[in-house]
Amino acid sequence: MSKKRLKILFAASEVAGFAKTGGLADVAGALPKAIKKLGHDIIVVMPRYYQIDKNSLKKLEAPLGVPMGSMGELWAGVYTTSLAQSEVPVYFIDYEKYFGRSGLYDDHEGSYEDNANRFIFFSKATLQLSKMLQFAPDIVHANDWHTAAMTLMMKTRFVHDFAFAKSVLTIHNLAHQGIFHKNVMDILEVGWEHFNAHEFESLNSANLLKGGIMHADALTTVSKQYAKEIQTPEFGFGLQDHIRAHSGKLFGILNGVDYSEWNPSLDNAIAKKYDIGDMSGKSECKRDIQRHFGLELREDVPLIGFIGRFVEQKGIGLISTVINGLLDLDVQIVMLGTGERWAVSFFDDVAFHRQNFGLHVGYSDVLAHKIEAGCDMFLMPSLFEPCGLNQIYGLRYGTLPIVRATGGLDDTITNFDEHHKNGNGFKFYDASAEALYYTVLWAVEIYRKDKSAFKDMQERAMKEHFSWDDSAKRYEAVYRYVLEKKHTLKPNL
Known part of the structure; x- marks a missing residue:
């Protein structure tokens, strides 16, 4: 009996080929392609930053309404294309006030003061887009603090549309947690009862990653060693006890490499190609x-x-x-x-x-x-x-x-x-x-x-070989783990 083909909604604040500041973009640009190769239906959603030329994208006709609590409903445009050399659709949330800037998260003066609103907006827009596309995911895969709150939004504000979906949250860098004034709880619309020491509250501020960790059905990090390290004071950045409390759903999955791009025998950017047989x-x-x-x-x-x-x-x-x-x-x-x-x-x-x-x-x-x-x-x-x-x-x-x-x-x-x-x-x-x-x-x-x-x-x-194909199989195992609710044992990763 063949296993069910999964539908996966993958949300990331940056994707290689469009906008990048670090490793998150590399993962978001490569992992969905490898998951697609396993036979699953996956779509990627990211903001349309100013640096992404919308003339190279296709615009969806219908605008997207995004509820923002006390701020009311905001309207965004949506553009689309595909990840390079693949059939994986990428959708871009277009809202000039939030994303039409020189940087992704900051500029020469520092981090943008409204980053909480920007990425809560993006998180909600991602879920709204899924509804508009009539794409009912089995898995919502969030990445880092920017989209972490989606794990609770699915169970509260958007529960009627995502009641059967499960969430996976990948921590790419625990040093960045999305800590803001507690009033962002009004924008989140998940209920102030979730502002407590076990969920979003951190020293009387709202910690978006902390809340996301609590409500995710599974947590992953980008290496096995890092999964161990973030449970220690040296690398836990204040969340080590919180993560240890949820270690039963924590998996370390090493990132892969796109060897079609990083390979000296194929690389057109270098002065002369070479390989093991002739260096x-x-x-x-x-x-x-x-x-x-x-x-x-x-x-x-x-x-x-x-x-x-x-x-x-x-x-x-x-x-x-x-x-x-x-x-x-x-x-x-x-x-x-x-x-x-x-x-x-x-x-x-x-x-x-x-x-x-x-x-x-x-x-x-x-x-x-x-x-x-x-x-x-x-x-x-x-x-x-x-x-x-x-x-x-x-x-x-x-x-x-x-x-x-x-x-x-x-x-x-x-x-x-x-x-x-x-x-x-x-x-x-x-x-x-x-x-x-x-x-x-x-x-x-x-x-x-x-x-x-x-x-x-x-x-x-x-x-040595560190392929995204291998990593994708491990993510697939995590997806099936949360869907089948067999939480007595972790999958053999």
Whole structure:
């Protein structure tokens, strides 16, 4: 007997290919396609931000009414297209007052003051759109605080239309919880009785993620290690006890990688394609990066890359402490990213004074591909990292990751064992500048003194496989778990 084909409503505040600030967008752009390949009916909903050209989209004729409690009913437009290289529909909620801005969540002055209203509006609009499309989902899949409150809305304000649907909430980064003035309860329209310490109340403020965690039928995080870490004071950001109380419905599912996009044998963005059988093209990719950043064209020098936000979470403080010491090791380092002003200014000054350091402030997808392909090693000293994707990209490109053992970094990187000559990268455990420095020093020494071990490690790394197809099967197991109500045992994930 074949299993039932599921209908899934997938809501995310950002989706790769349209608007992106981090890993959430990568998941939202890839996971629905993999779920679709399993034979399920899935639609994706996101805001239409100012940066998304509506002329490239198809507009739905009917406007969408969105109830906003004491604010009354607001009317939105809806546009649609498909995820790239797929038949997965994407719907865009168009409301200029909330989404016609330069940033997704913030601008140079900081976070938008009305973010609560913006994403409560989006959450309600998503459910309203499902009704308008007559798409009756089996599963409503919410992501992070932006859509977390949908898990309770389905049981209260929208119960008549979603009485038979179940909810799954994925936590991509617990550091962001959606904490606002308690008056947002009037906009939520779920009832003030839910403003209590077990649901939405947090130090007399409303915590949207906390309430979503309480009411979700299942919780997922983006790696098994992160699922454990968020139940501890170090990584729980004040919600560790709350999450432990709901750990019976918590699953850690590692993110996958779209190998049609991140694959050195197929990558049109890099200087020369290569693969395990013939890695000669990697040398040309290295020269390409050196030329791009104005570095000396040397094959013998270790080239280390960093791609990410210049924020404390990514270990940027650790890097800033040791960067000059690392550059004194006769290595080349290139960095791509932007973030906190002090960090941008600091690394800009390093780039001015050091000829073996290259900096690109901002983000470039093409340059990201070039760095993954052209570097010998990739640096990710994150203080915490729910999953991380750049280290997995690095593996496929034979660019050995140097990581702190946390979250998905710990799950995906096996530390090099000099005695048994195995492993796919280099790990350190203490969140200290000293640990970072000596781990990079170790990696550089292996690169220089044991070329065969380094090359063997590159080949092992390139054989690693973290597919979205595998991740999608695990999400499917969670979906069926909540629908079949067999909560005595978790599915074997």
